[in-house]
Amino acid sequence: MNGERGANKEALFVSGHRACHGCGLALAVRHILKATGPDVIVVTPTGCLETFSSPYGYSPWRVPWIHHLFENAPAVASGIAAALSAQKRNNVRVVVIGGDGSTFDIGFGALSGMLERGDDVLYICTDNGAYMNTGGQRSGATPTYSSTTTHPVGRKSMGKPQLKKDLPAIVADHGTPYVATASVAYLKDLRKKVEKAMTYHGPRYIQIDTPCPSGWGFSSELALEIGRLGVNCGLVPLFEMENGSLTRVRKIRKKLQVTEYLKAQSRFKHLLQEDGSEYLKELQEIADQNIAKYALITSS
Amino acid sequence: MLEQTMSNVKVVEGSEAVALAVKGCRPEVISAYPISPQTHIVEWLARMMANGEMDTEYVRVESEFSAASVISGSSAAGSRSYTASSSQGLLLMTEVLYCSAGMRLPFVITGVNRALSAPITIQIDHQDTISLRDSGVIQFYVESSQEVYDTHIAAFKIAEDPQILLPVMVCMDGWILTHSYERINFIEQEKIDSFLPPFRPANFLDVNNPKAWGSYSEENVLMEFKYSVQQAMQYGKKRITEIFAELARITGRDHGGLIEAYRTEDAEVILLAMGSVVGTIKEAVDELRSIGKKVGLVKIRCYRPFPHEDIWEAIKAAKVVAVMDANFSMGSEGALGMDLKSKLCGMRDTPLVFDFIAGLGGREINVKTVRRIVEKAEEMLNKGLPLSESYWVDLNPEILP
Incomplete structure (x- = not known):
């Protein structure tokens, strides 16, 4: 490993891990830790991040890191926070970095409990919209009409018919003081949000859109470009909610049609065939509703 | 003191x-x-x-x-x-x-x-x-x-x-x-x-x-x-x-080590059990001893790790061990019975082991129940009958399908 070279010098998540080329998640983690600084304990549930960052005997983590199970990271984090409080290690904070499968689906009960109790944990969901570590199975975070291995496109299927679970809203409704969405396409914005989250005490939630070349079906050098398309078409709204109120959004300067985003990824390619037009219309409506709901475009 | x-x-x-x-x-x-x-x-x-x-x-x-x-x-x-x-x-x-x-x-x-x-x-x-x-x-x-x-x-x-x-x-x-x-x-x-x-x-x-x-x-x-x-x-x-x-x-209170051997010296029949039922078994053992029966008890205090060495020391001179299991592995037998048999298998001159399933779902185990278990174990020993299946104590055949 070239741990001491170049960009790695100050990094708390260094090279040598086994993420795919162009992995949005690996990039997100490095910038999350840049924003938190070194005095954090990171909890990671089972998933891509756990697998590519922890082959036994090697570790890119320069902060204490723990993986326990798939569905209990929020509770493990609560236990660590309780121990830190008991030991009066007040300078150390707890951060969960977990995928959407763990967060939206199997670990949702534990997450809800952690939020309701008000435990001092920053929960970051790196959202790539499916169970990508195992080949791309449908999760509650999978976007509408995306094709996955457990809800594939076929003669009688256009992929996932349901809406993506609106987890930021559900988290905010727990009374969570800080909720934000971010994208690896806007790293400065991402770091700012993590920094702001660190100024709060109690539970905090940040959901980061992390484009996945192998799962979404795009060339690995395009991860940030795909991320930007998602944000600028309105399907990936970036906002902050503080104490229940929407306090800031990232404005869309030049609105793109959803087709610009969808056609760049093979998980949506069926929508661009002849019989896809009504489904495309639905997705455009979802994007337009987001734009209206979060006021993503400044009307002049 | x-x-x-x-x-x-x-x-x-x-x-x-x-x-x-x-x-x-x-x-x-x-x-x-x-x-x-x-x-x-x-x-x-x-x-x-x-x-x-x-x-x-x-x-x-x-x-x-x-x-x-x-x-x-x-x-x-x-x-x-x-x-x-x-x-x-x-x-x-x-x-x-x-x-x-x-x-x-x-x-x-x-x-x-x-x-x-x-x-x-x-x-x-x-x-x-x-x-x-x-x-x-x-x-x-x-x-x-x-x-x-x-x-x-x-x-x-x-x-x-x-x-x-x-x-x-x-x-x-x-x-x-x-x-x-x-x-x-x-x-x-x-x-x-x-x-x-x-x-x-x-x-x-x-x-x-x-x-x-x-x-x-x-x-x-x-x-x-x-x-x-x-x-x-x-x-x-x-x-x-x-x-x-x-x-x-x-x-000043000694509950024993991994096991407690109770009146096992010279015992021909030894009961093996764990949990609160042990108090009842001790009473039954005392009663049976008072009428001249050579009965003892091994109480398991530590189940995992399984203390088979200590158990062996306590049971090796007995003729039969009546294991009382308050659990059952469906399709097989009680866990304690399995544990003990697996450790005795391959050793020479071991006592016979009979597995009794007793007390599931709160079914009462009193001194009489224990005496019946001892009698059943003696009966099978005297007849030389092997007990390959667990014996379910006080099962009511009238309500079985």
Whole structure:
């Protein structure tokens, strides 16, 4: 490993891990830790991040890191926070970095409990919209009409018919003081949000859109470009909610049609065939509703 | 005899005895879920905290799964940690317990024994904790509330031993122990403190010494990880015996080591059992001895690691061992019976082993039941009949399909 070279010098998540080329998640983690600084304990549930960052005997983590199970990271984090409080290690904070499968689906009960109790944990969901570590199975975070291995496109299927679970809203409704969405396409914005989250005490939630070349079906050098398309078409709204109120959004300067985003990824390619037009219309409506709901475009 | 003052003797509910033992051990983090089912233990602890008698972080979670997960996290962060549960709640913890044993995270759980659904019940048997026997969790079973109090204090020291570092479960029968009142001798706080110093593990989640916990393993290391838990179990047999003896010196109460052999010298028939039923069996043994029958009892105190060496010493001269299992492995037989037979298999001149399934779902076991078990064992011994299937005691054929 070239741990001491170049960009790695100050990094708390260094090279040598086994993420795919162009992995949005690996990039997100490095910038999350840049924003938190070194005095954090990171909890990671089972998933891509756990697998590519922890082959036994090697570790890119320069902060204490723990993986326990798939569905209990929020509770493990609560236990660590309780121990830190008991030991009066007040300078150390707890951060969960977990995928959407763990967060939206199997670990949702534990997450809800952690939020309701008000435990001092920053929960970051790196959202790539499916169970990508195992080949791309449908999760509650999978976007509408995306094709996955457990809800594939076929003669009688256009992929996932349901809406993506609106987890930021559900988290905010727990009374969570800080909720934000971010994208690896806007790293400065991402770091700012993590920094702001660190100024709060109690539970905090940040959901980061992390484009996945192998799962979404795009060339690995395009991860940030795909991320930007998602944000600028309105399907990936970036906002902050503080104490229940929407306090800031990232404005869309030049609105793109959803087709610009969808056609760049093979998980949506069926929508661009002849019989896809009504489904495309639905997705455009979802994007337009987001734009209206979060006021993503400044009307002049 | 140690001197006893009135102040350290009190009649309390079994659950309160556990809570007072836990309080005496000064855990830094407790987490619990109140149902599925639970006992008064976690309510007593909550009351002590509400009254300012305890300074502990108490994480009130939304499931037993999270309760076990919270104390796994707090243990990894270097805090003495505790939870209690029972029945379905213990099953819900199963995945967490396997993982925490594999990650060598020490904590203590009270496993209050109750039967498993279906049919749903609140009655007692050992199916819940027996179902966790392969997890890497050390398991003790107790006969009385005094023993449950003392065993909890030993349990933290055993779990946190640097060469053990495993979860420890103290199993106690629901209702019979948790809800009954017993005269308990409490240990003075200074004595507990000197027996059980604060938990200061060599490794914990530390920003000054960052390490990765719970890494992904492949075929080149997984077997060694698993074997190291077995090594800890093997070492544990010796260390547990030492720690029990050390505590006995402080309290003046000796409950035995890994087992307690009761009137086994010259016994031809030996009963093997664990849990609160042992008190009833002792009474039956005394009665049978008084009419000249050579009957004895081996009480298992430590079930995992399984103390087959100690059991062998106690039973090797007997003709027959009647195992009483309050659990059953569907499609096979009772767990204790299986454990004992597997260890005797291949040895020479071993006693015959008969497995009796008794007391499932709270079915009463009294002195007469025990006498019938002894008679049945003698009958089969005299007829030279092997018993290849477990014998279900007091089964009612009239309501069977």
